[in-house]
Amino acid sequence: MIRPIVCALLAATCVCAAGPNVERWDRFEVSLKAPVTGNPYMGPGLRADFTMEHRTVTVDGFYDGDGMWRIRFMPDAIGDWSYVTHSEIPALNGKTGEFTCVKPSAANHGPVSVSHVYHFAYADGTPYYEVGTTSYAWVHQGDALEEQTLATLKSAPFNKMRMCIFPKNYDYNKNEPQYYPFPRDAAGNNDLTRFNPDFFAHLEKRIDQLRALGIEADLILFHPYDRWGYSKMPPEADDRYLRYVVARLSSFRNVWWSMANEYDLMK
Numbered sequence: 001m002i003r004p005i006v007c008a009l010l011a012a013t014c015v016c017a018a019g020p021n022v023e024r025w026d027r028f029e030v031s032l033k034a035p036v037t038g039n040p041y042m043g044p045g046l047r048a049d050f051t052m053e054h055r056t057v058t059v060d061g062f063y064d065g066d067g068m069w070r071i072r073f074m075p076d077a078i079g080d081w082s083y084v085t086h087s088e089i090p091a092l093n094g095k096t097g098e099f100t101c102v103k104p105s106a107a108n109h110g111p112v113s114v115s116h117v118y119h120f121a122y123a124d125g126t127p128y129y130e131v132g133t134t135s136y137a138w139v140h141q142g143d144a145l146e147e148q149t150l151a152t153l154k155s156a157p158f159n160k161m162r163m164c165i166f167p168k169n170y171d172y173n174k175n176e177p178q179y180y181p182f183p184r185d186a187a188g189n190n191d192l193t194r195f196n197p198d199f200f201a202h203l204e205k206r207i208d209q210l211r212a213l214g215i216e217a218d219l220i221l222f223h224p225y226d227r228w229g230y231s232k233m234p235p236e237a238d239d240r241y242l243r244y245v246v247a248r249l250s251s252f253r254n255v256w257w258s259m260a261n262e263y264d265l266m267k
Contacts, residue, residue: 021102024078025110025123027251028099030071034091036063041194041240044088046071052081052101061085061092062247065197072251075101076110076123111253112216123253132160132218136225136261137168139206140177150209161210162218164261165203165245169227178202180228181241190229192237200248211254218256221245224265231266 022028030048037043046061048071061071069092075081082098104110110123120128133156138149153161167177179199183191207217221242224231233241249255260266 020098020100022075022099023108024101024104025074025076025108025253026104027253028073028075028081029251030061030073030083030085030095030097031064032061032069032071032085032092032095033067034069034089036067039193040069041244046085046087046089046092048073048083048085050075050081050083052077052079059250060243060247061087062244063195064201072248074111074251074253075099077101078103107214108253112256128159130160130216131157132162133158134162136162136164136220136223137170137173138163139203140167140173140179141175142178146206150206150213153210153213153215159214160216160218160256162220162258164220164223166223166226166230167228168223168225170225173225181230184228188228192233192240195241195244204248204252207249207252207255211252216254216256217252218258219249220258220261222260222263222266224262 032046040063046063046069048059048061050057050059050073052075055077057073059071059073061069064070071083071085073083078101080098080100083096085092085095087093104124109126112120112122112128115121115125115127120130122128135149138146141149166181167173179202180190180196181199183194183196185191210217222231222238226232
């Protein structure tokens with residue numbers, strides 16, 4: 001884990017990496033504290049340009065509740081990087097910083113991608129031979145069963161697990177999840193204009209625990225096994241959800257993206 005230090009920057013508070021070094025393919029995070037008015041998920045956003053020599057990568061940030069905004073970046077090249085933030089919110093605009101991307105540790109091979117058309121390999125060229133399993137709704141089962149799942153995986157041969165972001169309503173999955181992705185009232189109505197940071201923090205914790213076990217997290221973005229209304233969200237809610245999930249999770253090197261499970265049942 002990268003330990004945070006706090007440094008005051010004008011009207012905002014920036015939480016940067018402790019020390020100047022970040023491993024290649026690891027996660028660098030910028031955290032900015034700023035006053036919030038209105039709905040922060042619907043108003044002006046936040047992004048940052050990360051630059052190394054002639055190359056610039058633009059990354060979207062996201063609102064994480066309690067006045068905290070975050071930008072996450074996975075550097076893929078060794079060397080000195082700098083960043084500058086952009087936002088219509090004055091307290092978030094024009095914040096700068098820098099870090100050095102260093103060689104990865106022995107267990108860090110980077111993200112997996114297609115290699116030589118028909119195969120998979122980690123970013124450092126190490127071959128990846130997939131031995132996958134599915135545990136669609138495991139992050140919605142409560143701590144006891146989720147920890148049991150991790151303990152089982154620790155002694156199992158699997159190096160990829162296919163899993164859902166949204167909770168699942170199906171045989172053996174009739175329980176209510178501990179966390180919902182959107183705020184939800186007692187009558188079961190979702191506020192699709194806002195997100196629940198506790199839900200995503202829990203999901204991120206589990207994804208990082210899979211990474212520690214050397215397991216890729218194959219994330220299913222949409223699925224039809226639903227009784228909460230997530231499979232029937234309007235297009236603007238779908239788009240907002242996708243942008244938010246990508247901003248939060250694209251810096252996790254063990255994440256794979258699956259647009260939908262049973263895509264032909266998603267109307």
